Amino acid sequence: MTEGRIRRYAGAALLGGIALAASIATTVVLAQRSAPVATVATAAAATTTAATPAKPASPDADDGGLAWGANYFPNTVLTDQYGRKHRFFQDLVKDKVVGINTFFTSCSAACGLETARMREVQTLLGDRVGKDVFFYSITIDPLTDTPEEMKKYADRYQVGPGWLFLTGNVKEIEQLRRKLGLFDDNDLNNPNPNDHRLHTVIGNQKTGRWMRGSPFENPTITATQIGTWLHNYKLPSSKETRFELAPQILRNPSAGEKLFRTRCSSCHSVNAADRSAAAAQKVGPDLEGVGQRRPRAWLERWVKEPDRMLAEKDPVALAVYGQYNKIAMPNLRLSSKEVAEVLDFINEESALPPDAKRIKQ
Numbered sequence: 001m002t003e004g005r006i007r008r009y010a011g012a013a014l015l016g017g018i019a020l021a022a023s024i025a026t027t028v029v030l031a032q033r034s035a036p037v038a039t040v041a042t043a044a045a046a047t048t049t050a051a052t053p054a055k056p057a058s059p060d061a062d063d064g065g066l067a068w069g070a071n072y073f074p075n076t077v078l079t080d081q082y083g084r085k086h087r088f089f090q091d092l093v094k095d096k097v098v099g100i101n102t103f104f105t106s107c108s109a110a111c112g113l114e115t116a117r118m119r120e121v122q123t124l125l126g127d128r129v130g131k132d133v134f135f136y137s138i139t140i141d142p143l144t145d146t147p148e149e150m151k152k153y154a155d156r157y158q159v160g161p162g163w164l165f166l167t168g169n170v171k172e173i174e175q176l177r178r179k180l181g182l183f184d185d186n187d188l189n190n191p192n193p194n195d196h197r198l199h200t201v202i203g204n205q206k207t208g209r210w211m212r213g214s215p216f217e218n219p220t221i222t223a224t225q226i227g228t229w230l231h232n233y234k235l236p237s238s239k240e241t242r243f244e245l246a247p248q249i250l251r252n253p254s255a256g257e258k259l260f261r262t263r264c265s266s267c268h269s270v271n272a273a274d275r276s277a278a279a280a281q282k283v284g285p286d287l288e289g290v291g292q293r294r295p296r297a298w299l300e301r302w303v304k305e306p307d308r309m310l311a312e313k314d315p316v317a318l319a320v321y322g323q324y325n326k327i328a329m330p331n332l333r334l335s336s337k338e339v340a341e342v343l344d345f346i347n348e349e350s351a352l353p354p355d356a357k358r359i360k361q
């Protein structure tokens with residue numbers, strides 16, 4: 001996969017907003033010579049009032065590190081889940097390869113999916129996270145998200161080292177999100193923070209290469225972007241980042257399979273016989289045969305509004321919730337048609353023998 005190809009995909013993704021379908025198509029490569037926020041703003045018709053980026057110190061693309069350096073990124077003081085303080089630019093981003101997203105601990109929508117997805121990327125990158133790749137999740141609800149709450153959240157998802165959850169001053173975090181292209185002015189008018197923008201920004205501060213990805217991205221692709229491309233191909237590919245691991249997404253999967261891959265597979269497998277570490281790591285239950293274990297009407301409602309069923313104390317939902325570390329399944333806002341498609345796909349996949357499964361992990 002060449003960079004040019006990814007750039008073309010990026011164009012397609014922009015036209016469709018955050019395309020939720022094919023995973024490759026959702027990556028947005030920020031043009032190297034313009035500042036991240038400016039590109040994001042035009043690209044996704046996001047904020048027009050985003051802070052004007054500082055003039056690049058040098059117009060030379062090779063000098064990208066200077067372009068989005070101390071002049072561009074603020075030194076916002078942020079506190080991590082262990083109570084330690086960091087300056088955003090100087091301590092967290094300067095000279096580093098980073099993955100940054102926003103979240104909040106009480107989120108009942110897709111932030112959980114994003115955290116689970118990033119955790120898969122972290123697993124693929126192994127112990128490089130914390131050494132030459134750093135993950136930051138910045139809360140958009142700093143008043144609630146104290147270091148203690150963030151620590152509990154990180155523990156629930158069993159995130160590994162090298163991934164900081166960060167809180168700070170409300171206004172300063174808003175400014176930081178604007179700089180990162182992770183703020184939408186619509187967020188201001190929207191009383192429901194569950195609707196906040198879902199993106200992961202990944203970049204290499206020194207080379208000035210920044211990309212924006214969607215949480216629905218295939219984790220192998222994100223791991224390749226962050227672990228190889230952003231390192232200028234200096235590192236040899238590891239086994240996990242082989243391109244051959246991605247071919248399933250190049251054939252034409254059904255609507256239900258696409259939905260499963262993009263919205264469910266970060267938390268669920270459909271292969272009860274799979275004893276691999278990757279399968280054991282999923283935060284939700286294996287779904288093989290769930291169509292036989294539960295009535296269809298229950299499943300349809302559950303996939304559509306798990307948050308409401310938990311709130312109503314549905315006994316089956318509560319029992320499953322209790323078994324799974326009290327991680328709530330997110331409300332993914334699927335339509336009834338999408339719910340039916342994804343449940344049909346789970347039934348089809350369940351019927352396949354282990355070595356014929358299309359979902360590998």
Ligand code: HEC
Pocket residue numbers: 112113114116259260263264265266267268283284285287290294299302303306317320321322324327328329330332342343
């Ligand atoms: C962020 C992680 C996450 C995502 C994404 C997710 N789930 Fe779940 N899911 C869970 C967890 C955790 C549970 C069990 C705990 C609970 O009940 O909340 C669960 C439970 C379930 C159950 C009930 C299983 C049983 O044995 O009764 C079904 C069915 C299910 N999920 C389907 C889906 C489908 C379909 C999707 C995609 C459209 C999906 N989930 C996306 C985390 C997730």
